[in-house]
Amino acid sequence: MEDPIIEVKNLKVTYNKGKSNEVKALEDINLKIYPKEFVIFFGPSGCGKSTLLYAISGLQAPTEGDVTVQDKNLFKMTKAQMVEYHQTGMGMVFQAFYLIPSLNVIDNVCLPKVFRGESIEERKKEGIKLLHRFSIVEQAQKFPEQLSGGQKQRVSISRSLINNPEIILADEPVGNLDSESAKNVLQILKELNEIDKKTVILVTHNAEHLSFADRIIYLRDGKIIKEEVNKEKRPMGAEDEVKMTVEELSGELKVLMRTFKNLSITQVGALMVPFKANQLMSHVLSELNEEQINTANGFLKELLFYNINLEQLAKNLDMDYAKGGAGWNKRRADRFTERVGQIIKQAEIIRKSSSQLAVVSLSQYFIDLFKLNLDTETKMRFDSLLQQRIEAKLDRIEFQKKMDASKVLGGINLNRITAEKVSREMEIIMLIKFSD
Numbered sequence: 001m002e003d004p005i006i007e008v009k010n011l012k013v014t015y016n017k018g019k020s021n022e023v024k025a026l027e028d029i030n031l032k033i034y035p036k037e038f039v040i041f042f043g044p045s046g047c048g049k050s051t052l053l054y055a056i057s058g059l060q061a062p063t064e065g066d067v068t069v070q071d072k073n074l075f076k077m078t079k080a081q082m083v084e085y086h087q088t089g090m091g092m093v094f095q096a097f098y099l100i101p102s103l104n105v106i107d108n109v110c111l112p113k114v115f116r117g118e119s120i121e122e123r124k125k126e127g128i129k130l131l132h133r134f135s136i137v138e139q140a141q142k143f144p145e146q147l148s149g150g151q152k153q154r155v156s157i158s159r160s161l162i163n164n165p166e167i168i169l170a171d172e173p174v175g176n177l178d179s180e181s182a183k184n185v186l187q188i189l190k191e192l193n194e195i196d197k198k199t200v201i202l203v204t205h206n207a208e209h210l211s212f213a214d215r216i217i218y219l220r221d222g223k224i225i226k227e228e229v230n231k232e233k234r235p236m237g238a239e240d241e242v243k244m245t246v247e248e249l250s251g252e253l254k255v256l257m258r259t260f261k262n263l264s265i266t267q268v269g270a271l272m273v274p275f276k277a278n279q280l281m282s283h284v285l286s287e288l289n290e291e292q293i294n295t296a297n298g299f300l301k302e303l304l305f306y307n308i309n310l311e312q313l314a315k316n317l318d319m320d321y322a323k324g325g326a327g328w329n330k331r332r333a334d335r336f337t338e339r340v341g342q343i344i345k346q347a348e349i350i351r352k353s354s355s356q357l358a359v360v361s362l363s364q365y366f367i368d369l370f371k372l373n374l375d376t377e378t379k380m381r382f383d384s385l386l387q388q389r390i391e392a393k394l395d396r397i398e399f400q401k402k403m404d405a406s407k408v409l410g411g412i413n414l415n416r417i418t419a420e421k422v423s424r425e426m427e428i429i430m431l432i433k434f435s436d
Helices: 049-057 079-088 106-113 120-133 149-160 181-193 207-212 236-251 251-259 269-286 290-304 310-318 329-352 356-368 378-389 396-404 416-433
Strands: 006-015 022-034 038-042 064-069 090-094 165-170 199-204 217-220 223-229
Touching: 006 049, 006 416, 022 049, 038 181, 049 064, 049 090, 049 165, 049 199, 064 290, 079 090, 090 149, 106 149, 106 165, 120 149, 149 181, 149 199, 165 181, 181 199, 199 207, 199 378, 199 416, 223 356, 290 310, 290 329, 310 329, 329 356, 329 416, 378 396, 396 416
Parallel strands: 038 199, 038 217, 090 165, 165 199
Antiparallel strands: 006 022, 006 064, 217 223
């Protein structure tokens, strides 16, 4: 039977003991946490959940009792053993992020490796892998003040993983985040538990987070008052042997989940088919893998935020994946960047010029791009439709119908496929042009 990875026995933590302002933060805590569990410490502010987490981390010495991690009593460790535990045994994620303002993102992530004596090249290689994984590699050279809260926390998680610890301790990691970023961070912690098999302990006072846990430990006034199980992962004798066999049979799915980040354990049977179809379509049409697409998408966002220019976009797309780029080849990167630049240019012309000048530019753009052969009358009608779409007097469906309709019915008489391409191109230009 598998032994607990963490065991807390008769733990007491008292602040200012023997003084008039004595506070009992924890009282008679007994707890076992097993490998690969996702455990939440839940309760109101001041209940002792963070103190318990810090005792398990070795950062809070007990007044009485013991904390054993992987069969080692934390508070009987030598100084060197405790340093080793903090560097490689566990990783911590904090509500306040605790990123170093003077270091850029990649250096923040790699900081724990500096003290391991590893070469700059090796530690940055590992750091880039993590930034790729959490879709923030395009932020690698930025400083913490330039990031959103959600991005900072993903950097913090990357830093906690850089030395590949078995245990992840997270103290209110989404307390400073908006709901969407919070959900993203919780999903990352769930993935680390289910796919990477990390033991995760999360402190929270938000009941909406409880569904992410396998087991919930409720605390109040420094005591454990109850526990609740969502998914049993603790060893259960013969029943556990059956469970392990099922896990072994699903090994192929686990490996696939490391490659396809949007693939979840719930997508089985018929639910797997739409996912397969989307991935197959993407693969056949784009010839790019999911990581290359996601990384490129991050760089594209940086372009649209005006953080990089087209030249930098092309360079980042062509850069080797292991160095923080998207891993495309130069020809594909240049071709993609040229198309993006053309679309952005037309959007800028619409935004900054009169509608008449915008129509002149757009009209010639479409004629050149789709090799349109328009007579004088049809060209005038085409220009009129472009102006109506710029002024939002037509929507996409109406615009496309006019492109496809015969000249007798007031249309342009393009074939259906070309009409759809012109319409789709016009919509993406209008989307890029739009600003709230």
